[in-house]
Amino acid sequence: MLKTRIITAVILFVVLVAVLFSGSLPAVQVVVALAFGAAAWETFRLFKLRLPIVIAAFWTAAFAWTFFFNDGLLQARFWLALGVAIWLLRFAPSLKIGLPPLEGYGNTLLAMVYAATLVACFVAILVLFNIGALYLVSAMAIVWIADIGAYFAGKKFGKRKLAPSISPGKSVEGAVGGWIAVLVLASITILAAPYQPWLQDTFAVRMQAKLGWGIALATLSVIVAASIVGDLFESQLKRRAGFKDSSNLLPGHGGVLDRIDALVPVLPIAALIGGWL
Secondary structure (H helix, E strand, O other): OOHHHHHHHHHHHHHHHHHHHHHHHHHHHHHHHHHHHHHHHHHHHHHHOHHHHHHHHHHHHHHHHHOOOHHHHHHHHHHHHHHHHHHHHHHHHHHHHHOOOOHHHHHHHHHHHHHHHHHHHHHHHHHHHHHHHHHHHHHHHHHHHHHHHHHHHHHHHOEEEEEOOOOOEEEHHHHHHHHHHHHHHHHHHHHHHOOOOOHHHHHHHHHHHOOHHHHHHHHHHHHHHHHHHHHHHHHHHHHHHOOOOOOOOOOOOEHHHHOOOHHHHHHHHHHHHHHOO
């Protein structure tokens, strides 16, 4: 299982880096469309809607038509702000208040709202890519570092459950460890940037140069918190649906949504900041 997980992760990382740093917008658009379609299909499965693949195909076609073949990115800030607002006002509170039953209009409406946050996430990917491939990867790396840090800190020090009714395996100590890992590695990157010019195009370095240390570290803390919310919310969806993983598309990892759940609330925040910087 671990070997399969590592092989899949390496393949995904190599493909991601190769496509992003190829400089080919059509290649990026193909990967974005495939990932969006898979994540949308998994989403509608988690909400147990009828004909999830048909609904996902419609959303994917609409996404591609709007943002690849028309001027949809001119309204990028609307989608990014909408995504952030949905997470703040609806999905983060649901970790405490719960979700509606799987049957009924409330569930269908919530599925469409979550799909809107997927749109915001993938719009953010396009916006961040337009700023720079390294900028995009470094923003995504915040989530990866937090996840790795949380895993090892949780294994070593985890005692208090973070959200026992949603994801019993996650601990407060793990979350703190992930947060510390992000702040430490971001600080090292910022301090190393004057000696390694290529680092100056990374998310943390550009943010610190514009906003200063205090605001930069506070913003990174907010991003780590958002990644935890995204992870827990997808766990809540899976628990309600009775699924272990969102799908089995990625051997050893589950589905696409299992890999990007923490990115869904994070990337719109990063893209809004990137557009302002």
